[in-house]
Each structure stands twice: as structure tokens, then as C-alpha cells.
Amino acid sequence: MIRKLKSGEFRLYSRKKNPKTNKRRNLGTFNSLDAAKKHEQEVQYFKKH
Secondary structure, eight states: OEEEOTTSOEEEEEEEEOTTTSSEEEEEEESSHHHHHHHHHHHHHHHHO
16 A cells, blocks of 8 residues: 655555554655555565565
């Protein structure tokens, strides 16, 4: 899941919450939405292969 930060950057979070902290894991911060989407696809590919 991608959220826009106040700084204008986009941050990629994990879909599931960490049961220990009850927060989502930060999977990277990107300058553009396209870069964040590309990284999300790479993460999903890596999870399946």
C-alpha cells in the first residue's frame, strides 16, 4: 500500500500489520508514485518466486 507523505514523497508499506507493533512495515520511500508502484511490483514478484 502506497501513501503520500507531507514532504511530497511516496512510501510503500506492507499490506499486513506487524502483530508485535501493530504497525505496517516500511518497504521504502520514493520521489514519484511510478517508482513506488514499480517497487511494489518487484516486491510482489519476489514473494511469489
